[in-house]
Amino acid sequence: MTTTYAALLRGINVGGKKKVPMAELRQLMEGLGHDTVRTHLQSGQAVFASGHGDEESLADELTQAIEKRFGFPVDVIVRDHAYLRAIVEDCPFPAADLQPKQLHVTYFSGPVDADRFREIDQQACLPEEFRLGDRALYLYAPDGLGRSKLAEQLARPRVNKGLIATTRNWNTVTKLVDLTAP
Template sequence: MTTYAALLRGINVGGNKKVPMAELRALLEELGHGAVRTYLQSGQAVFSHADGDEDSLAAGITAAIEKRFGFPVAVIVRSHDYLRAVAEACPFPAADLKPKQLHVTYFSAPVDAARFAGIDRAAFLPEEFRLGDRALYLYAPDGLGRSKLGEQLARRPRADKGPIATSRNWNTVRKLVEMTAPAA
């Protein structure tokens, strides 16, 4: 059995796309996933599954959510090994920062650095970003809500072009690594 995290994009924000976590857990169990748990109300679920690739698991969850709730929700599924590797590869001093200052945007597929080539990085300092393996790390000293760089990054490209993207703060990044870790 492999433990995965499902990252749902844009649910339960401002009263839109409401997906109650109890119903999400039930839905995942109906799909045959085991040890289902959720974290917060913003779209993280952890589950185990015997076999299957991340893209197939995400597609199954996406289709089931649309059928059950009547609206599409983009889903990215990642294994514990991937989530741990992303956390360990953080190019910023995570231990020295407040969790609200550091975010990871997970992508459904690799992202070409050319996508962000037009951003004048110096214009946004001290905010910074770095690309990783299907991930983007954002350091925003005043938090994401006040981040001008975060706004700029979110505009590239429009949601209907390129891979799915969904962001999580550093607390959630760490918690998902913890929740997907194999039992000792």
């Protein structure tokens, strides 16, 4: 059985560092035996179909292949269509009423619980808010991510310790659901 996945690459093609041309990424993934490989934007999203492995093994395989091909490590999270759709459906914020730049999802490589975020004073950052989901964090930042005080606190190494974390805006979140649809 073939499943469609999205690979989320963290920190590539930003500020001229860790350059991964999308055509080369597609070629690399096809060489790993994946089908219908497509990329979205230059910021690290690839959609592919695979009949082998699971999210974790596919992420590990791609991480190793990228480092071998491009010469630097890139963290990768792989999620299937059902998961990506559930993230959109379970959004605790009124996404339809917000501008896409105001809503973001941080995907984590593993489960997160509220204890990890206990040092963050959400009241001091209002009207910004965050809520936890399944291996994800939803962030409402009314002035956008670049001006978000809460996003800055959420990105601290001690908050994300031991996990891969990568953030996408709501446009990308919903586009990945569309691109991975069967």
